[in-house]
Every structure is written in C-alpha cells, then in structure tokens.
Amino acid sequence: MNARTAPPLPPSRPSRTAASLWAIVVGGVVIAATVGLRIDWSELGDVPGDVLRYSTLMFADPNWERLPRALFEMWRSISMAWIGAILCVIVSIPLGMLAAGNVGPSWVRLPLRVVFAIIRAVPEVIIALLLLTVTGLTPFTGALALGIAGIGTQGKWVYETIESAQEGASEAVRAAGGSTAEVARWALWPAVAPALMSFALYRFEINIRTSAVLGLVGAGGVGSMLANYTNFREWDTVGMLLIVVVVVTMIMDAISGAIRRRITGGPRITEKRSRHVVGIR
Amino acid sequence: MSTRLIGASADSVEAATAPLRALDLPPRPRNRARNGLAIAAFALFTIATCVPAIGGIEVDLGALVRNWSNGSGLLVQLIQPDFSFLPRTLEPILETLQMALVGAAAAALVSVPLTLWAAAPTNPNGVTRHAVRTVINVLRAVPDLVYATVLVAMIGVGALPGLVTLFLFNVGVVVKLVSEAIDSGDHAYMEAGRAAGGSQLQINRATALPQSWPLFANQWLYALELNVRISAILGIVGAGGIGRLLDERRAFYAYDDVAIIVLEILVVVVLIELVSTTLRRRLV
Numbered sequence: 235m236n237a238r239t240a241p242p243l244p245p246s247r248p249s250r251t252a253a254s255l256w257a258i259v260v261g262g263v264v265i266a267a268t269v270g271l272r273i274d275w276s277e278l279g280d281v282p283g284d285v286l287r288y289s290t291l292m293f294a295d296p297n298w299e300r301l302p303r304a305l306f307e308m309w310r311s312i313s314m315a316w317i318g319a320i321l322c323v324i325v326s327i328p329l330g331m332l333a334a335g336n337v338g339p340s341w342v343r344l345p346l347r348v349v350f351a352i353i354r355a356v357p358e359v360i361i362a363l364l365l366l367t368v369t370g371l372t373p374f375t376g377a378l379a380l381g382i383a384g385i386g387t388q389g390k391w392v393y394e395t396i397e398s399a400q401e402g403a404s405e406a407v408r409a410a411g412g413s414t415a416e417v418a419r420w421a422l423w424p425a426v427a428p429a430l431m432s433f434a435l436y437r438f439e440i441n442i443r444t445s446a447v448l449g450l451v452g453a454g455g456v457g458s459m460l461a462n463y464t465n466f467r468e469w470d471t472v473g474m475l476l477i478v479v480v481v482v483t484m485i486m487d488a489i490s491g492a493i494r495r496r497i498t499g500g501p502r503i504t505e506k507r508s509r510h511v512v513g514i515r
Numbered sequence: 516m517s518t519r520l521i522g523a524s525a526d527s528v529e530a531a532t533a534p535l536r537a538l539d540l541p542p543r544p545r546n547r548a549r550n551g552l553a554i555a556a557f558a559l560f561t562i563a564t565c566v567p568a569i570g571g572i573e574v575d576l577g578a579l580v581r582n583w584s585n586g587s588g589l590l591v592q593l594i595q596p597d598f599s600f601l602p603r604t605l606e607p608i609l610e611t612l613q614m615a616l617v618g619a620a621a622a623a624l625v626s627v628p629l630t631l632w633a634a635a636p637t638n639p640n641g642v643t644r645h646a647v648r649t650v651i652n653v654l655r656a657v658p659d660l661v662y663a664t665v666l667v668a669m670i671g672v673g674a675l676p677g678l679v680t681l682f683l684f685n686v687g688v689v690v691k692l693v694s695e696a697i698d699s700g701d702h703a704y705m706e707a708g709r710a711a712g713g714s715q716l717q718i719n720r721a722t723a724l725p726q727s728w729p730l731f732a733n734q735w736l737y738a739l740e741l742n743v744r745i746s747a748i749l750g751i752v753g754a755g756g757i758g759r760l761l762d763e764r765r766a767f768y769a770y771d772d773v774a775i776i777v778l779e780i781l782v783v784v785v786l787i788e789l790v791s792t793t794l795r796r797r798l799v
Contacts, residue, residue, distance in 0.1 A: 368586030
C-alpha cells in the first residue's frame with residue numbers, strides 16, 4: 235500500500251568523482267604542455283589570416299603552365315609507391331607466413347616478430363631517410379626504402395591474417411598427409427590470398443603518401459618539385475602542385491579501394507545472374 | 516549436382532568400385548579471360564612505372580651497389596649508439612611530445628561538432644553533411660609533411676606550423692572514423708528522441724553524443740599515437756621537435772647520434788602505445 239502512495243525513488247546517480255578527477259588531471263597536463271611549448275601564442279591569431287592570404291596566392295590563379303611537369307613528377311611518385319609496394323609484399327608474405335603461429339617453428343617466429351615490431355615502431359619516413367643516406371637519393375632507392383620501411387606493418391598483417399584463417403582446411407591437408415609447404419599452398423594460401431591482395435593495394439595507397447614525403451627530402455617525384463617551388467616562393471605553382479597531389483591521390487585511392495572491395499567482397503551479383511541461381515534450385 | 520550424387524551412390528557395385536571416376540569432379544571455375552586481363556593490367560602498370568621517359572623510375576642496380584659500399588660504414592655506426600649524446604636530445608623530444616598532446620587535444624575539441632555534422636543520423640541535411648565530408652576528404656588526401664612544408668613557408672620555422680599540421684591531420688582522422696562509425700550504428704534511441712518531439716540538436720545532445728563518447732575517446736587516443744610518430748618527423752622540414760636534430764645529425768653523417776635519437780623515438784612510441792592500449796581497453 236505504501237509503495238503505491240510514495241513513488242519509487244529514482245536510482246541515485248552513479249558517482250562521477252573519479253571521472254572528474256581524471257578530467258582535471260588530463261586538462262592540467264594539456265595546459266602544462268601548451269604553456270611549455272616555445273610558441274609565441276600571439277602569432278596564433280595571425281595564422282588564419284596568413285593561411286587565407288597565401289591560399290589566395292596559391293589557388294586564386296594556379297599556374298597551369300607547369301602541369302605537364304607536375305604530372306610527370308606525380309607519375310614518378312606513384313611509380314616509387316608501386317615498386318615499393320611490390321617489393322614490400324614480395325618480402326613480407328613469406329616472412330609473415332613464417333611468423334604465423336601455425337606455420338613456422340618458434341625459433342623463427344619470435345625473432346621475426348621482434349624485427350617487425352621494431353620496424354613498425356620507428357616512423358617509416360625515418361627508416362627510409364636513413365636508408366636513402368646510405369644508398370643515395372634516387373627514385374629507385376626511394377622505392378627500395380619504401381619497400382623495407384613497410385615490412386613491419388605488412389608482415390604483421392600477413393601473420394595476423396593467416397592466424398585468423400579457419401583451421402579446418404589445414405587439418406584436412408595434414409590428415410591427407412600433406413607437408414607444411416603443402417598446407418601453406420593448398421589450405422592457407424586460398425583462404426588468405428584475397429585479404430593479402432587487398433592489403434597489398436592498401437600498402438600502395440599508403441606508399442603514395444609516403445613517397446610524396448620522401449620527395450620532400452630529395453628522393454625525387456612530386457615532393458621534390460613541391461619543396462623546390464615552396465623554397466622559390468612561387469605560390470601559384472605550389473597551389474597547382476597541391477591540387478595535383480590531392481586530386482591524383484584521391485583518384486588512386488578510389489580506384490584502389492574499388493579493386494579492394496571487388497577482391498574481398500566478390501563480384502556483385504546482378505539480378506540476371508541471381509535469377510539464374512534460383513532457377514537451378 | 517546433388518541428384519547425381521544420390522543417383523551414383525545408389526547405383527550398382529560397378530559405380531562403387533570406381534567411385535572417383537564415376538563422380539567426376541565439377542569443373543573448376545575458370546575465368547581465363549578475366550584473370551588474363553587482370554594480369555595484363557598489373558604487368559602493364561608495373562612496366563609503365565619503370566619507364567623513365569614518362570616519369571617512371573630508373574632501376575639502376577649498379578649505382579646502388581656503388582653507393583652501398585660507400586654507405587655501409589654508416590650502418591655499422593647505426594648499431595653503435597653514442598649514449599653521451601642523450602642529454603642533448605631530451606629537450607627536443609619533450610617538445611615533440613608536447614606538440615603531439617596539444618595538437619591532439621585541440622583537434623579533439625573541434626572534432627565533436629564536425630563529426631556530428633558529417634554523420635547522416637545526426638545531420639539529416641545532405642548539403643552541409645556533404646560539404647563537411649568533402650572538406651575532410653580533401654584534408655586527408657594531403658600527406659602530413661606536405662602540410663608542414665607549406666605551413667613552414669607560410670608561418671615560419673618553429674613548433675607552430677607543426678602544431679597546425681598535427682591539428683589538421685587529427686581532425687581529418689577523427690571526424691572520418693567516428694562519423695563512419697556513427698553512420699554504421701543502430702539508432703533506435705534517436706528515434707525515441709524524435710518521437711518525444713526533440714529537435715535535432717536536442718536529440719544529438721541527449722542521445723547521439725553520450726552513445727558516441729567511447730568512439731571519440733578511442734580515436735582521440737589513436738590520434739595521439741599517430742601524433743607522436745608524425746611529430747618525430749615534422750622537424751625534418753623545419754616544423755619543430757626531435758626531427759630537426761635527427762636531420763641535422765644525419766646531414767653530418769653522425770649516425771651514432773642518429774642511432775640514439777631513433778632508439779629514443781622507438782622507446783617513446785612504444786610507451787605511448789602501451790598507455791593508449793591500456794586506456795582503450797578500459798574504455799571498451
């Protein structure tokens with residue numbers, strides 16, 4: 235009876251003391267970091283104005299006369315990215331396979347994984363830069379450097395893909411008397427090939443960006459052209475180059491993305507074909 | 516196929532003794548034309564990337580071997596880090612970390628409204644949504660160091676252009692990933708808000724935002740991780756941080772100093788990743 239007259243109390247609000255404390259700590263650290271930076275914050279107000287002014291210089295009337303040269307250099311960057319991706323994939327697939335838990339012996343697996351982890355932890359550009367100093371700054375060495383710098387991530391993707399593949403097929407091949415190599419060829423490869431191809435294309439997409447960066451430090455390609463014209467302060471050419479980089483990168487991303495979806499998702503079943511399938515049943 | 520199988524198994528002894536021949540396997544799917552086309556396209560593209568006349572790269576193994584003999588000494592230096600150089604690296608690495616944190620924090624603030632603008636459930640207006648998405652996609656198509664190069668030329672050498680670079684890059688990453696996650700989510704609770712007569716702003720405030728905090732926090736931490744890596748290289752183009760020192764020592768061929776810097780970056784990156792992973796695991 236009492237329960238009917240007195241409405242039930244709403245549940246008490248969960249305590250937020252801990253969350254608030256954390257928020258204060260994080261906020262304090264961020265403020266300390268902001269104050270500690272040697273930046274003249276009065277300049278910050280000028281930044282939007284500066285950016286707007288230079289953007290007008292760059293994009294109001296881009297210098298299209300140098301477009302052929304820009305496309306030439308862009309193709310050089312794409313070539314670096316492509317060759318680098320091929321090298322990276324060729325090296326990382328066998329290494330990644332050996333590093334997978336169900337393929338390689340542990341004395342191979344663990345050192346490989348440590349190497350992958352180290353390459354992964356150091357930014358790619360730094361690895362490429364160090365290699366380039368040794369091998370000389372040319373587009374070809376740039377491609378080599380991209381190939382090596384990408385092994386860490388690519389190798390990890392390969393062994394993770396293989397480890398997540400279904401065990402059934404491998405067991406079947408093993409039960410039929412297959413060796414490790416045969417298991418890799420007939421059970422693992424068909425299961426993981428689409429994912430690996432898709433990762434390879436993804437590596438190409440990443441490399442397009444990184445190759446532009448390598449150009450900035452002198453490996454050639456569109457990055458070198460961009461760095462030069464930025465130093466000359468020829469803003470109309472810089473604007474044109476930025477447009478070229480953005481448009482071409484987005485087009486390459488779109489193409490590569492479409493191929494990746496086709497590889498992993500399979501063909502789109504058109505209405506005609508699906509009716510055919512129903513007809514058979 | 517199945518009818519044939521049953522027919523065969525119920526057949527005479529003859530079929531049972533030669534089962535494999537009787538049940539000849541279905542033909543392997545063959546797409547010779549399609550596969551041929553794919554391989555041809557791959558080969559053509561690869562060849563086109565190796566033609567220097569149109570901008571492709573010149574595969575020159577000879578030069579590589581020559582340079583290698585000159586440069587291999589540097590790699591030997593690289594495995595002998597000079598620890599006496601360590602004190603000089605502390606201030607730049609601190610600046611790198613500060614830039615990473617401040618850039619991520621500033622981007623985190625800006626990313627919330629932009630994300631709600633860029634996701635379909637929280638912004639039914641197609642025009643503004645596509646406008647925000649296009650800007651974000653263009654932001655993302657420019658490589659980070661390219662930003663930094665142009666910004667250094669605009670604003671001047673120092674940590675400020677680096678900070679702006681990190682900020683722009685983080686906004687791109689967070690808004691894209693979180694708005695896509697919101698797009699793909701199930702939004703029954705927003706319908707409840709609409710049924711109760713809330714405006715879009717009220718619905719977003721009361722339902723979408725609390726639901727999205729973990730997504731946001733996850734991507735903010737991810738952005739911080741990326742920032743530590745990027746801010747380590749920003750200095751190469753003059754945008755502050757440890758990269759400047761690294762580039763300077765590299766230019767002097769002082770690879771023993773370079774080794775200690777790389778080692779330091781490695782340690783810092785791994786530490787930040789550990790912290791970030793622990794925090795993210797607690798969030799999810």
